[in-house]
Amino acid sequence: MVSSYFKNLLLKLGLPEERLEILEGKGALAEDEFEGIRYVRFRDSARNFRRGTVVFETGEAVLGFPHIKRVVQLENGIRRVFKNKPFYVEEKVDGYNVRVVKVNDKILAITRGGFLCPFTTERIEDFVNFDFFKDYPNLVLVGEMAGPESPYLVEGPPYVKKDIEFFLFDIQEKGSGRSLPVEERYRLAEEYGIPQVERFGLYDSSKVGELKELIERLSEEKREGIVMKSPDMKRIAKYVTPYANINDIKIGSHIFFDLPHGYFMQRIKRLAFYLAENHVKGEEFENYAKALGIALLRPFVESIHEVANGGEVDETFTVRVKNITTAHKMVTHFERLGVEIHIEDIEDLGNGYWGITFKRVYPDATREIRELWNGLAFVD
């Protein structure tokens, strides 16, 4: 339920009363507090208030980050989305999406779902020059947090060797959620020294061959893919590498029963379209097929053995924090997400950092494997 203060605020921001009631009715508005700042989080979309939108008590609204459309046939996708117009190509970094924003003199990091993340909020000062917000308090820095030591993902991109890093890929206005044009973002990021995703420059549909070579290279380098953006940011499309499709399946297979079937099937589909578009044949085709099969089966079979031997399905991950309290706040944060997590180890890394090791348990996946392993007879 939302307090009358926020109800009035949302109405003032243009949310029609009947939409507000519908959202309330389905529990799609969550009011909460983070370090003394109250806010409302949208669990669902209504009008321009996209899912993941956060409205602060100050009246400032940070709109949910929109879903970027995907193409699985690169050449035709580019023609269809961009026609003959040029577009910028940037790396799609494999991390988690954060919106960084200044509210009441505090710099806050919001995850995709509209949660204020204690970890990211603590660490963001290590990556972003806060002078930016002095000059542009009305802008939101949108980027990917990625690296081997992440609270949300078990792997990061190959070029982040330790810890985690921030990669800017969008700057939006508070309230409207409108993106700055690409060149303006590039200029601001350079001016303030804000780290950005790798930029591959301007392409158009006549350069599909070069773009396919780029995809080949990114895939060999174990990178996730590209995002293509018209200079005005009105048209955006993403395309992922075959490496990323198979690697995602490998990561997911470990917790097979915790993921929807679509997680695996969508990636198999994308891989099949890659193979079809690029006429991959013979030994190369078989190598992809084998890699896919191993990705689907090996971590899954390992999890079955783990459970058969009395263990459970879990994932271990490490993050670096400056305050141990941040680690405890993350446990509370995960509990709110319905995730079971334990601190396994705390290590003094020196220089004011602590290495925290968490273990995330997957009770549903564990139970499902245990039942089947124990010989459950079931109708499917």
Add this chain to the structure above:
Amino acid sequence: MVSSYFKNLLLKLGLPEERLEILEGKGALAEDEFEGIRYVRFRDSARNFRRGTVVFETGEAVLGFPHIKRVVQLENGIRRVFKNKPFYVEEKVDGYNVRVVKVNDKILAITRGGFLCPFTTERIEDFVNFDFFKDYPNLVLVGEMAGPESPYLVEGPPYVKKDIEFFLFDIQEKGSGRSLPVEERYRLAEEYGIPQVERFGLYDSSKVGELKELIERLSEEKREGIVMKSPDMKRIAKYVTPYANINDIKIGSHIFFDLPHGYFMQRIKRLAFYLAENHVKGEEFENYAKALGIALLRPFVESIHEVANGGEVDETFTVRVKNITTAHKMVTHFERLGVEIHIEDIEDLGNGYWGITFKRVYPDATREIRELWNGLAFVD
């Protein structure tokens, strides 16, 4: 809607009035006519009237064939289902399920969903000795129709080299749906020369090693699996070979978008449990993984190329009939199932048989591939 004649009949057979109304309300009862005999088909279950039940105007009810429970861990599954008690093991034949029954002096073949199949009804006399029904008009022969020339499946078991065959695996009473004990079925089938599924004899949980060897052999011979049955038919469980899991995926991948995700994911799950239970490692593991990957990708990529080149996703199959009208009735029958099918070729095979070639078109799968190939940008 169901006529008052059938409503009264269903009430007399013990279907409570409120259940009848619920079934009617959701359109779960379909009244139809086949060769002059009227019947009602249950699209849904209610009490003992299982989905696929057919009630004829004569008052005779042929209950829907129940779903047989599956185990994916053979050893523990056997212990859990059969404890230390013995059970018969029979081959699980890869075909389509039919119930053969005598009504008004006609022998009719009913498919799993409760449809009277014109093809199977025409051909059943080639496989079943009808004297059986003279002596046992109250019994239903349940079996698998399987072979390379089937209207419902693109492949059959390796030992049926041409046409199609019937394999008995159950005999049930009309009305109650109760199965005869295993030995009684074996005896009756032998007495009347009714072809049966292969029988592997009596096992118990102490013979799991032998059963695993049987699974290995069946898998090498490209056969589907086994069904285990307590002598009184009260406890039944099935287990399929790794070959069948991969081969089903290969067949499904051709029409990828026409199948639910679960079709593929269930089979990957079964394969993973097979590999885990049997500690398959090293090169053997990799061979399974590669076969799985190829099964998922190759037919799917071929379908993408087919559509990219202006074609469509389709399957061609052939059946043998004695009357060309039966082929036309099959087209009508498929139309009622919502399936688009065309007769491609009719060939005189001699000896009173016609070879009919059908083409089944998958418009949804074709459209989905075409959209994606044409560069559709989508949110997933």
